[in-house]
Amino acid sequence: MDRRQRKTREAIFRAFIEILSKKDFNNITVGEIIEKADIGRATFYAHFETKEFLLKELCEELFCHVFDSVGDVHNDHRHIFECEAPDSVFLHLFQHLKKNDNNILDLLSGHNNELFMRYFKTNLQKLVASQLNMFDSSKSKSLPESFRINHISAVFVETVCWWVNNGMKETPETITEYFFLSV
Amino acid sequence: MDRRQRKTREAIFRAFIEILSKKDFNNITVGEIIEKADIGRATFYAHFETKEFLLKELCEELFCHVFDSVGDVHNDHRHIFECEAPDSVFLHLFQHLKKNDNNILDLLSGHNNELFMRYFKTNLQKLVASQLNMFDSSKSKSLPESFRINHISAVFVETVCWWVNNGMKETPETITEYFFLSV
DNA sequence: ATATAAACAGAACAAGTTGTTCACTATTGA
DNA sequence: TCAATAGTGAACAACTTGTTCTGTTTATAT
Numbered sequence: 202m203d204r205r206q207r208k209t210r211e212a213i214f215r216a217f218i219e220i221l222s223k224k225d226f227n228n229i230t231v232g233e234i235i236e237k238a239d240i241g242r243a244t245f246y247a248h249f250e251t252k253e254f255l256l257k258e259l260c261e262e263l264f265c266h267v268f269d270s271v272g273d274v275h276n277d278h279r280h281i282f283e284c285e286a287p288d289s290v291f292l293h294l295f296q297h298l299k300k301n302d303n304n305i306l307d308l309l310s311g312h313n314n315e316l317f318m319r320y321f322k323t324n325l326q327k328l329v330a331s332q333l334n335m336f337d338s339s340k341s342k343s344l345p346e347s348f349r350i351n352h353i354s355a356v357f358v359e360t361v362c363w364w365v366n367n368g369m370k371e372t373p374e375t376i377t378e379y380f381f382l383s384v
Numbered sequence: 385m386d387r388r389q390r391k392t393r394e395a396i397f398r399a400f401i402e403i404l405s406k407k408d409f410n411n412i413t414v415g416e417i418i419e420k421a422d423i424g425r426a427t428f429y430a431h432f433e434t435k436e437f438l439l440k441e442l443c444e445e446l447f448c449h450v451f452d453s454v455g456d457v458h459n460d461h462r463h464i465f466e467c468e469a470p471d472s473v474f475l476h477l478f479q480h481l482k483k484n485d486n487n488i489l490d491l492l493s494g495h496n497n498e499l500f501m502r503y504f505k506t507n508l509q510k511l512v513a514s515q516l517n518m519f520d521s522s523k524s525k526s527l528p529e530s531f532r533i534n535h536i537s538a539v540f541v542e543t544v545c546w547w548v549n550n551g552m553k554e555t556p557e558t559i560t561e562y563f564f565l566s567v
Numbered sequence: 568a569t570a571t572a573a574a575c576a577g578a579a580c581a582a583g584t585t586g587t588t589c590a591c592t593a594t595t596g597a
Numbered sequence: 598t599c600a601a602t603a604g605t606g607a608a609c610a611a612c613t614t615g616t617t618c619t620g621t622t623t624a625t626a627t
Contacts, residue, residue, distance in 0.1 A: 203594090203595070203596090203602070203603070204594085204595075205593090205594065205595075205602085205603050205604070206602090206603070206604095209603080209604075227410055230583085230584065230585090231584080231585070231586085232583090232584075232585095240604075240605090241604060241605045241606060241607095242586090242587095242605090242606075242607090243586095243587080243588085243589095243604075243605070243606080244603080244604050244605075246585095246586065246587075247603080247604080250586095251585090251586085252585095315498070315502065319498060340565050341565070343565065344562055344565060344566070347546070347550070348546055348562060348566075351542060351545075351546050352539065352542060352543075352546075352566050355538060355539070355542040356535065356538070356539065359534060359535060359538040360535075362534075363530070363531055363534050363535075367530070379527055379531060382523050382524070382526065382527060383527070383535050386573075386574070386623090386624065386625095387623085387624075388573085388574055388575070388622090388623065388624075389573090389574070392574080392575080413612085413613065413614090414613080414614070414615085415612090415613075415614095423575075423576085424575060424576045424577055424578095425576090425577075425578090425615090425616095426575075426576075426577075426578095426615095426616080426617080426618090427574080427575055427576075427577095429614095429615065429616075430574075430575080433615095434614090434615085435614095568627100569626105569627090570625100570626090570627090571624100571625090571626090571627105572623105572624085572625085572626100573622105573623085573624075573625095574621100574622080574623075574624090575620105575621080575622070575623085576619100576620085576621075576622090577618100577619095577620095577621105578617105578618085578619095579616100579617085579618080580615100580616080580617080580618095581614100581615095581616090582613100582614085582615095582616105583612105583613085583614080584611100584612080584613075584614095585610100585611085585612080585613095586609100586610100586611095586612105587608105587609080587610090587611105588607105588608085588609080589606105589607095589608090589609105590605100590606100590607100591604105591605080591606095592603100592604080592605070592606105593602105593603080593604075593605090594601105594602085594603075594604090595600105595601085595602075595603085596599105596600100596601090596602100597598100597599095597600095597601100
């Protein structure tokens with residue numbers, strides 16, 4: 202990719218993230234973004250069709266990153282995915298979040314957390330579906346599969362929400378324990 | 385309240401609900417609402433400061449109604465609130481939803497369900513806090529109280545979501561069972 | 568029944584936003 | 598070096614918002 206394109210794209214993302222951490226998505230204008238990114242109006246629209254597409258691409262960059270890192274683990278040691286395995290996929294996700302690459306935490310807390318958590322949950326469903334056996338219990342046997350997949354994904358996202366909004370005081374290991382106790 | 389005011393207010397709500405069931409909230413314009421409600425522009429703004437306030441008042445009407453009905457039960461037979469009690473507050477809520485007063489189901493499914501579910505969850509937290517003893521178990525003892533309140537509220541809302549989005553085939557009793565098995 | 572106050576109609580308005588276009592300039596990379 | 602590509606900045610039409618105005622209709626208290 203052309204260096205100019207890359208720089209412009211990054212400037213837009215940087216500006217967008219900064220504004221998102223302070224302001225509701227729906228009240229953000231393209232004017233604000235291009236001013237903070239210091240680019241021309243036409244340039245913005247050459248990169249992104251609308252504000253909404255910008256958000257979508259941001260989400261994809263963020264969560265592809267998170268889920269790709271899970272993919273690696275998945276391929277490396279497939280055999281350790283058993284219930285309560287200390288280095289489970291889910292612990293891995295919590296650890297990854299704590300590292301706060303891409304300032305993802307600024308986005309997961311603050312005004313727009315629901316926006317990102319919804320996106321997060323959608324991506325999570327596939328992962329949970331593939332790991333469903335991890336959560337088998339006598340209780341869960343009588344519940345429909347689609348119910349359980351939705352339930353587990355939702356509880357994970359809510360656990361992340363609670364963790365982030367309470368200052369992330371707990372270790373990833375403790376939060377993983379909370380998650381498995383809840384699910 | 386003046387009959388004219390009441391009729392106008394109802395016309396606005398009716399139009400708003402109808403549009404909400406077909407379209408994302410953020411893409412709805414005041415112009416559409418007043419056209420469908422068949423009222424003047426100035427009249428709309430005499431009733432509601434903005435579109436967002438209209439949404440807020442709609443939510444309040446809907447959920448006050450739901451939670452008030454719980455309040456009645458709460459006052460009538462406070463003693464039956466024990467785990468798995470067949471006529472628990474939560475069964476009551478599921479039953480109330482199934483009745484579909486105010487066409488609440490049109491809103492809880494469709495494009496804008498997250499909007500309403502979020503509002504629902506917020507209102508639910510107080511109720512859950514007061515009913516927390518219902519959910520005590522050996523597992524839950526080690527979890528922080530604020531975590532548990534958030535968790536239980538979230539699971540309830542997600543259960544409603546799943547139920548509504550899957551055509552509400554299950555009886556309120558079955559869904560209550562799902563809920564208590566999950567939480 | 569009628570006077571008075573309140574609500575509504577509807578048009579016009581300024582201010583702000585969106586997404587596009589165009590002529591021009593700057594940068595890239597072969 | 599030079600052609601291709603990317604960015605600039607201003608101007609634009611179309612739309613949306615929230616306000617203000619004048620004139621009309623409706624409710625209600627006496």
